[in-house]
Amino acid sequence: MKLKTHISKEVIHKSPLSCVGWSSNEEIYSVSDDHQIYKWNSMNRDTAEVAKLPDDFIPTDMHWLLGRGSGGGGGGKSSDTLLISSSDGRFVILNKSARVERNISAHSLAISSGRWSPDGAGLLTASEDGIIKIWSRSGMLRSTVVQSDEAIRFARWSPNSSAIVFCQSGFISIKPLAANSKITRWRAHDGLVLCLSWSTQNDLIASGGEDFRFKIWDSQGANIFTSSLEEYAITSIEYNPEKDVFVVGSFNSLKLCSSSGWSHGSTRFNSPSVGSVYGISWSPDGAQIACGTSTGALIVGHIIGKQLISRNLKATTTGRKSVLLQDISNATSDVLEFPERVINFALGYGHLIVATSNQIQIFNEKYINTPTIIEGRSDVRHLEVCKKYFLVLDSSSIWIYNYTGRLHLNPRYQGSQAQIPLLTTKCLSLGLDVLAIRDNSDTAVVYTFDLIPGASRQYEPHPIRAKTQIAEISACKAGNADDQFIVFLDGNRELYITPSRNLSEKSEIFKIGTQVISVMWASETNILVGLHDTCFSIWYCPGEGATDPTIIALTTITIDTAELGKNISIESFEDAIISFRSSGALLAINVNIYCEILHRTLMDGQWQQALKICRLxxxxxxxxxxxxxxxxxxxxxxxxxxxxxxxxxxxxxxxxxxxxxxxxxxxxxxxxxxxxxxxxxxxxxxxxxxxxxxxxxxxxxxxxxxxxxxxxxxxxxxxxxxxxxxxxxxxxxxxxxxxxxxxxxxxxxxxxxx
Known part of the structure; x- marks a missing residue:
């Protein structure tokens, strides 16, 4: 996987370009010290001047608050609004036609960061005067959350708008917005910290500094990853809003990295030289990137080479509008060309699902040349496949389809209209006959929708309430109607399991593991794998054995991961093979094949055959x-x-x-x-x-x-x-x-x- 980039032929701005942002999935706005606001179209690559700022207004940061129709969440807001901050302590709020709606003097020194909150309810301004202020959406001052004597170089919101991360000299601080909360502060880099980004997908913080390194931290300030020395200082860094990757910008270079820190690939700009990469902005759908540079050049790129493997099939993006589908078993391949840009794709259970700008195409491995097409599905943020159905998450709703293209369910729950734009892949999970969604307003509640046709809970979800806040959920992908389960991780990394079809008013929730980072169910059986810091565990009977700690102990094995390397993640769990990703390498581990066969036998009700397997x-x-x-x-x-x-x-x-x-x-x-x-x-x-x-x-x-x-x-x-x-x-x-x-x-x- 790597970035394929394009540099604008003409230098639009005559001064360093540090402020770029996407107003939609196709349009980029940019502004620099020359006071000009330009709009650049990624489809036809046309440039147009939008407006001119006052001569005494030198921009330092810009950020779009996108409405639902522009491919962004915007917290349910209906209009697109642009925020631009300046070096004299002012910020302006503009509408999409570039008319100034607010012009506010906020600080005594330059504003280093001006950002809308993820829920769209307000904005923050951080300044070199050492102050961070929060303002309403209309520009009214709400509170001053940080006051210090040291200049603040960079600031960003947390994904749930409940905290702010900012940097001063070589330190990073996190200020929760709850009353009477204390600031968490730690030494991050040997030199100045120049850039920060807070991931919406996994709650990690990335930082870059003058010490030629970029680092990853958790929300408590613990170091997760430290890069080797780069050639130059890290001038910009930005997490993808929809995928587990981020981009690191330096002098004449861009690097695409996994959320674990290891590099997917690097892009260097030697001819022509673009200088240091200052501003990085991902498109709302997470498929494209725009970068401003010190020479005034605009760099636009998209991700290619992304691979998905499922049994005998392998799918790889080869361009903006093409996917290579290979059948490894019979050594055949097909290049699938699409009329529009590919935003997302998913592979599994003999099907390839490709989402473009305005369509979803469903390919069956046996009938590649005749896909089923679903029109009108734009801004697809996430795709998830299961045995019977597949899930589509866009900026405004959740859709469950079967593989014939028929809509099966459009789930709704209390507050879903405002919460769906903020959902991440860890907040929802599609199982064999159930859909599980974590409530963002009350993170201790999971809503379960029954996907069996005619079920009473298909439109009225059943709430499952945990004792603590839930960080990640996963529904099993196999089993009979009454033998399916949901596992979830809480904020303390404790693993719990509950039946997905729990008919009692009080949910039966059982604890089966501790210090678990991530989990994944097998694709065809109810076997669960969980990753710890230095090992991984396999639960061969997590559901039926959850009520008895003795059975859980007998059916769980833990294996050391020292030989696999550091920063391991679970890539897939198909049949009896678990695939781990470690520093880019794909490592396969076999589970007990007899237990895999036993589960399949028991799902078919073959008890005597199961006895023979165990005796053997x-x-x-x-x-x-x-x-x-x-x-x-x-x-x-x-x-x-x-x-x-x-x-x-x-x-x-x-x-x-x-x-x-x-x-x-x-x-x-x-x-x-x-x-x-x-x-x-x-x-x-x-x-x-x-x-x-x-x-x-x-x-x-x-x-x-x-x-x-x-x-x-x-x-x-x-x-x-x-x-x-x-x-x-x-x-x-x-x-x-x-x-x-x-x-x-x-x-x-x-x-x-x-």
Whole structure:
């Protein structure tokens, strides 16, 4: 992957060009010390003068707030607005016709950065007077968030508009906007920090400085990556708004890098020389880039050479309007030409999905020459494929299509209209029969949409509420209708799992891992891989085994990644092969092939065949996986043999007790649910089966005293038993009664005794 660039033939500006920005996916605005605002069209490469600034107004920064119709989110705003700051402490707000709507004197010295917030609600100005101010969208001062004696060279918003990162000399600081919050400050570079960028995709911060290095930090200030020495100082750096890449600008050079830090490719400009790259701006769709230089030249580029591999297929972008599709198994290749610029593409499950400026084309590997075309889908930010459907995320909505091009679902939820422009790839996940979306206004909530035709939750999502804020979600891509799961990572990098079709009001959420950086489900089975700092883990039975820590321990393996290198990321997980990306190299790791086959066999309900596989392999992981799934499916005989082979004597004894109960009775079903850790389900089965004595006994065994008393009072049975057992329980603990529901009975007994 690399940048293919074009330098404007004529030097538009006669002075250094440091201010560039995209007003749409095709138009670039630029302004420099010559006070001229120019518009450059990337399609026909025409240049037009838009307006002239006053002679005493020397621009230092510019930023577009894009409306929904221009290919940007803009936080739901409907108009396009341009912000330009100057060296005399002023900033102006212009509309798209370049008419000045506001001209405000904001600082006593030059404004180094002027930026609209990602949600479009306001803007910040950072100045060499050491002050950062926040203004409303109309230009009214809201607050002064930073006051210091040291000049501020650069400032940027956080992706959720809740904090500001800025640099002073060799230090970087993060100022949260919450009340009474403290500034996080650290030494970042040996020389001046010249540029910053905060990624919307992974919450990382990139910086470049006079020490000839660029570095990557997390939002707590921990160093993630430090580059080797470059030839010159790093003068500009910018994350792609829609992809996990960023561009580094220096003297006569541009470098395209992965979000992990390693370089995809470099572009050098020796003839003609363009000087230092000052301003970098990505187009709203993340497919093109514009750069201003010290010689006044404008550089425009786009990414080519991006590769996707899925089984026997490999797709590579070879130009702005072409994709090379190769079938590795039969050594054939096809160059797919498109009438419009390619914005995004996805490959998987025998299909290639290509999004252009105004179309989506669906290619089947068996019928390459006859694609299915969906008209009118522009500004496609993200594509995700699954077995039955594929997902399209644009600037205003989410669309779920099947591979015949038919629209299956256009999900809506409370606040979605304002939140969708701010969604990232980690906030939503398409599973086999479910769509999961994290709520941006309340990041502890995940909405799940049922994709099974006719399902009640297809249009009314089911909310799943976690205890902490969720950073990333992933829905499984295989399984039967009732055997699908969603995993999510919280802010503490703890891994949790929950059934995707959870019908109870209170979601069953189980913790299965800690210190996890990223996760990915297998494409055809419910096997999960998770990446840690120095190792990775494979959960062979994360869903069915989540209720039992013993089963999770037996079905999870952890492998050291020291031999794979540093800054590893998960590229894909297809069939039994996990592909990792390390410093550009693609590394393949095999999972247990017997476990892969076992999962496929169990999805087809072939229990005897599954037993044969386990007896052949004689692996504890396989036996524990079979035991957990068989228990969930009420296959007690198979579950007993599997637990016995896995040396789980306590579970074997309990299963023998369950098998002695009347088959398919409420008691047996309840005990089976209890073994799976589903306490509410077990109690519900007994109550619905009118087994009130057994339900009360179950609640007492689980020390759920309040519920036991409720059932006893409601049905007028075993009331004295509950009171007596509660009394014995407290006497064993040596504690007096403290529950208000039981205190009235204690007082009544004392009065009767007196």
């Amino acid at each position: 392999a004689q692996s504890t992981i396989l036996w524990a996986t079979l035991a957990a799934i068989a228990t969930r499916k009420n296959q007690l005989s198979i579950s007993e043999e599997a637990y016995s082979a896995a040396l789980q004597v306590d579970k074997v004894s309990y299963l023998q007790y369950i098998k002695d109960l009347p088959p398919t009775s409420a008691e047996q079903m309840a005990e089976n649910s209890l073994m799976l850790g589903r306490l509410i389900e077990a109690e519900t089965i007994l109550v619905h089966g009118k087994k009130f004595h057994e339900a009360i006994s179950l609640c007492i065994r689980m020390h759920n005293w309040r519920r036991a008393l409720e059932i006893a009072e409601k049905n007028g049975i075993d009331f004295e038993v509950v009171i007596e057992q509660r009394k014995k329980y407290l006497e064993a603990l040596g504690k007096p009664e403290f529950d208000e529901m039981f205190l009235k009975f204690v007082e009544k007994d004392e009065q009767e005794t007196d």
